[in-house]
Amino acid sequence: MKEIEEGSSLQLDFTKLRKVAQAASPVLPVVVQDADSREVLVVAYANREALDHTLKTGVATFWSTSRNELWIKGATSGDTLQLVDVRVNCEQNSLLYLVRMVGSGVCHTRDAQGETRRTCYYRSLKEGELTFREGIK
């Protein structure tokens, strides 16, 4: 079990953004939201190429800042995210992708039943501890 992902202790990783910012290609944060349930599913990053690929194919695409390559979410599993809308914030420094899930979830983790979790935000912070929100909307 990975404590970070499956534990109840808060161990925030403040190093990620610095790594993202040091990637060869400049990126924006992308909030991915389910167009129907309006659940926030994941935050990822996109460069110009990833955005262009998303618009051209209608499939949510990101930039993997660790692998320095296009990351077409679900390309291997078939669980892609079909694009419904792309929104841009006031300062044009972040994106919001509204999507429909082809598969059952976007998170790379699995719940106690072995199912892919719908959203990466499956834990709430309550009195300093992480509590699991499984089955709760």
Added chain:
Amino acid sequence: MKEIEEGSSLQLDFTKLRKVAQAASPVLPVVVQDADSREVLVVAYANREALDHTLKTGVATFWSTSRNELWIKGATSGDTLQLVDVRVNCEQNSLLYLVRMVGSGVCHTRDAQGETRRTCYYRSLKEGELTFREGIK
């Protein structure tokens, strides 16, 4: 009129994340979502101090990476964001604040009627142009 904020041309700012990552205090991206309408309102950044302040006061607080200080959204105007829940993603490198708005909007921009916009994501990208979503859910 600020073309970036009120124009229809896409002029994405890929420099922001680098500036954020260079801030003195390490931060995480925070997605702010309306707990009732489930609209995504804004993406901001928080360091440990901002998260602690949020939890302690129940008012959504961020870290201003440009001013290097706590940024209590709406502290001046009174239009604060009351915290409903804090969620943490799988890898513990981003946060989701569910909030209720005290005022009418979170964006610093105003619509054609002079009203504060509810969300920063008031434009959709359609065929290479930004279209305003005013009045659309």
